[in-house]
Amino acid sequence: METLAYLDPRSGRTWPLDVPRWCGDAPGGEHLPLLLTDLPGIAPGDIDRGERSLWRYRAALPPLKGSPISMGEGCTPLVPRSFGGATALLKCEWFMPTGSFKDRGASVMLSLLRAQGIDAVLEDSSGNGGAAIAAYAAAGGIRAKIMVPASTSPAKTVQSRASGAEIELVPGTRQDCADAALREAANIFYASHNWHPFFLEGTKTLAYELWEDLSFRAPDNVIVPCGAGSNVLGCGIGFAELLRAGQIDRLPRIFAAQPAHCAPIAREFLGLDPAEPQPTIAEGTAIARPIRMRECLGVLQQSQGGAVMLSEAEIGRACLDLARTGIYVEPTCAQAAAAFAKLLQAGTINAAETTVVVLTGSGLKATPRIAELLGLTL
Amino acid sequence: METLAYLDPRSGRTWPLDVPRWCGDAPGGEHLPLLLTDLPGIAPGDIDRGERSLWRYRAALPPLKGSPISMGEGCTPLVPRSFGGATALLKCEWFMPTGSFKDRGASVMLSLLRAQGIDAVLEDSSGNGGAAIAAYAAAGGIRAKIMVPASTSPAKTVQSRASGAEIELVPGTRQDCADAALREAANIFYASHNWHPFFLEGTKTLAYELWEDLSFRAPDNVIVPCGAGSNVLGCGIGFAELLRAGQIDRLPRIFAAQPAHCAPIAREFLGLDPAEPQPTIAEGTAIARPIRMRECLGVLQQSQGGAVMLSEAEIGRACLDLARTGIYVEPTCAQAAAAFAKLLQAGTINAAETTVVVLTGSGLKATPRIAELLGLTL
Numbered sequence: 001m002e003t004l005a006y007l008d009p010r011s012g013r014t015w016p017l018d019v020p021r022w023c024g025d026a027p028g029g030e031h032l033p034l035l036l037t038d039l040p041g042i043a044p045g046d047i048d049r050g051e052r053s054l055w056r057y058r059a060a061l062p063p064l065k066g067s068p069i070s071m072g073e074g075c076t077p078l079v080p081r082s083f084g085g086a087t088a089l090l091k092c093e094w095f096m097p098t099g100s101f102k103d104r105g106a107s108v109m110l111s112l113l114r115a116q117g118i119d120a121v122l123e124d125s126s127g128n129g130g131a132a133i134a135a136y137a138a139a140g141g142i143r144a145k146i147m148v149p150a151s152t153s154p155a156k157t158v159q160s161r162a163s164g165a166e167i168e169l170v171p172g173t174r175q176d177c178a179d180a181a182l183r184e185a186a187n188i189f190y191a192s193h194n195w196h197p198f199f200l201e202g203t204k205t206l207a208y209e210l211w212e213d214l215s216f217r218a219p220d221n222v223i224v225p226c227g228a229g230s231n232v233l234g235c236g237i238g239f240a241e242l243l244r245a246g247q248i249d250r251l252p253r254i255f256a257a258q259p260a261h262c263a264p265i266a267r268e269f270l271g272l273d274p275a276e277p278q279p280t281i282a283e284g285t286a287i288a289r290p291i292r293m294r295e296c297l298g299v300l301q302q303s304q305g306g307a308v309m310l311s312e313a314e315i316g317r318a319c320l321d322l323a324r325t326g327i328y329v330e331p332t333c334a335q336a337a338a339a340f341a342k343l344l345q346a347g348t349i350n351a352a353e354t355t356v357v358v359l360t361g362s363g364l365k366a367t368p369r370i371a372e373l374l375g376l377t378l
Numbered sequence: 379m380e381t382l383a384y385l386d387p388r389s390g391r392t393w394p395l396d397v398p399r400w401c402g403d404a405p406g407g408e409h410l411p412l413l414l415t416d417l418p419g420i421a422p423g424d425i426d427r428g429e430r431s432l433w434r435y436r437a438a439l440p441p442l443k444g445s446p447i448s449m450g451e452g453c454t455p456l457v458p459r460s461f462g463g464a465t466a467l468l469k470c471e472w473f474m475p476t477g478s479f480k481d482r483g484a485s486v487m488l489s490l491l492r493a494q495g496i497d498a499v500l501e502d503s504s505g506n507g508g509a510a511i512a513a514y515a516a517a518g519g520i521r522a523k524i525m526v527p528a529s530t531s532p533a534k535t536v537q538s539r540a541s542g543a544e545i546e547l548v549p550g551t552r553q554d555c556a557d558a559a560l561r562e563a564a565n566i567f568y569a570s571h572n573w574h575p576f577f578l579e580g581t582k583t584l585a586y587e588l589w590e591d592l593s594f595r596a597p598d599n600v601i602v603p604c605g606a607g608s609n610v611l612g613c614g615i616g617f618a619e620l621l622r623a624g625q626i627d628r629l630p631r632i633f634a635a636q637p638a639h640c641a642p643i644a645r646e647f648l649g650l651d652p653a654e655p656q657p658t659i660a661e662g663t664a665i666a667r668p669i670r671m672r673e674c675l676g677v678l679q680q681s682q683g684g685a686v687m688l689s690e691a692e693i694g695r696a697c698l699d700l701a702r703t704g705i706y707v708e709p710t711c712a713q714a715a716a717a718f719a720k721l722l723q724a725g726t727i728n729a730a731e732t733t734v735v736v737l738t739g740s741g742l743k744a745t746p747r748i749a750e751l752l753g754l755t756l
Contacts, residue, residue, distance in 0.1 A: 052455050052591075071457050071704055072470055077430050077450025092450055095473040098706060099742050139704030154756050158749045159741065162701035213430075323540035326449055326517030328476060363537065364477050364742035371536045378532050 041245030086351035108202030207238025226256035236299030284332035419623030464729035486580030585616025614677030662710035
């Protein structure tokens with residue numbers, strides 16, 4: 001294969017992989033979101049079957065010298081559940097060290113960054129991304145600073161603080177916080193779960209795992225909750241590698257589920273005018289300006305998948321409906337189950353197909369939200 | 379093998395397995411805690427390797443007609459961590475549907491009870507046990523009623539309520555709540571995680587899983603947090619089966635970690651006088667009168683293991699120390715890690731041995747407690 005490099009997918013420009021960077025530099029000084037040049041994918045025989053973590057797919061990842069930072073992330077179960085007369089396979093991504101799928105990205109990104117000599121990282125997230133980066137930095141002996149909006153409820157940062165991460169409260173909106181992080185990136189390496197292409201190398205292991213779960217076939221459809229799109233892109237990258245490697249015949253259709261209150265990717269895909277974002281119960285997907293919008297749309301189009309917008313009522317109902325079957329997840333990811341029901345009803349997905357619904361985070365992360373849905377006062 | 383039956387281990391009396399019961403009846407009307415008569419254990423070839431849940435060890439369980447109630451419980455990772463110059467293998471039991479090891483017991487118990495025709499169950503627990511029973515009852519189409527002390531913080535029951543369980547608040551102490559449940563057991567089948575022997579059939583799968591994790595050998599030592607003792611007994615039953623089946627040469631030493639503030643089993647094992655229980659941060663192990671005390675002591679003795687009492691400070695420190703390595707767990711189970719350090723220091727365990735530290739519950743279940751340890755005000 002050609003030498004692996006950072007890639008600006010819009011210009012085709014590359015940067016050498018061995019020099020740490022989190023973005024491409026444009027002539028005008030703007031930050032360009034990067035991917036990596038193509039990796040060749042792997043065959044079943046390349047899986048390290050003795051390894052109970054996503055590192056069983058290490059051969060599919062950028063080369064890593066030394067040990068990864070791993071806490072048993074990945075190898076999550078697929079649990080069947082019926083909705084509206086059809087069965088979906090729920091990929092239970094909260095069976096993870098910090099309780100969300102973000103551990104896939106954090107494990108791979110921080111392992112690769114540590115091997116590049118990075119010993120301190122910056123992140124901005126008060127949610128699952130921040131918790132995952134903080135925990136894996138702690139596990140890897142890396143110093144972490146997490147910037148969060150000052151309005152963040154203290155309970156939300158307990159997990160990151162316990163890891164020993166420095167938490168900086170930034171006055172203003174979530175966007176103000178992201179802007180402050182970009183400025184701070186001059187001082188500490190910006191290991192942003194939204195920006196760094198190594199993070200997507202972690203989320204792509206979901207595709208490899210589904211392929212192995214299904215006896216080395218791709219499902220027909222994969223429905224993921226979508227904010228910045230790290231699971232859309234991860235599935236896009238991973239399944240494209242498997243296709244290039246001749247391991248699957250075609251891409252699964254990838255569907256992005258977004259809250260109607262904040263659905264920039266879905267609106268663009270569906271040909272709707274942009275709309276002002278509104279608050280949503282699906283907090284984890286409330287990303288007004290996803291930096292890889294174009295690449296996300298590319299995955300939905302190339303896979304012949306689609307996008308679904310969910311009302312607040314639909315998201316809340318799906319969350320409680322799942323809980324009534326024992327599946328206790330964040331409202332954010334329950335929308336993937338709500339999208340399954342809508343796609344079935346529309347005839348876009350049919351009951352005979354193999355459809356995976358990706359459930360990304362534990363309900364234990366959303367106690368106040370779920371209490372609200374139940375009409376409880378805490 | 380002889381016909382499987384419920385067994386009163388103290389009198390040797392048995393009851394037929396096909397008649398649902400949660401306790402033995404003594405002439406004086408008292409409730410006797412039951413086990414099952416011996417099962418023969420299994421060999422590696424009996425494992426259903428295509429099954430990613432504890433049901434891969436189905437051949438080791440009481441016979442079940444039909445499908446189990448399963449949500450991918452079990453198959454948790456073993457993550458190495460160093461403490462005081464030695465490495466322990468952390469068994470990460472919070473990678474589970476409801477976030478704790480109790481899912482093992484709930485899955486097996488409710489699957490077997492449903493097959494016996496039970497369609498409504500009673501439980502008393504405001505903690506991990508209640509959440510697990512509520513979720514698996516929901517998954518299995520079983521009605522659940524959970525009795526909790528009226529003083530329970532509302533946030534603690536959100537998870538059980540979301541499953542659709544009926545939550546009954548009982549005025550008074552935890553003991554008053556248990557007493558009320560015993561009375562209510564006349565009306566609904568009492569599927570108590572502390573009482574029912576089928577629950578231990580679920581927790582015993584931990585032993586089978588460790589055996590498989592370690593390439594079909596037993597570890598030298600297993601350290602478990604201990605309240606009512608379901609992991610002590612589960613390991614005792616499971617490893618004894620493997621020993622009888624000739625799959626292992628000897629039992630691993632089983633060590634029970636208890637908070638010094640409430641350590642009835644450890645005190646008895648260590649020959650100390652009973653003491654009045656005091657509140658402890660290790661809430662999940664604050665069981666003042668464990669109903670199978672004698673059987674727990676038997677496991678510790680027969681395995682040549684032991685018991686360790688931890689101060690509140692030791693438990694809190696262990697919890698934060700683990701978090702500083704990325705391992706975010708409840709203080710309740712952090713005491714198993716604290717016990718490892720003490721056993722090493724005492725020379726009871728040596729660094730060359732294979733020691734498993736069982737971490738039973740997610741830190742996400744203990745946000746207020748961990749915030750306190752960090753000195754944060756929520």
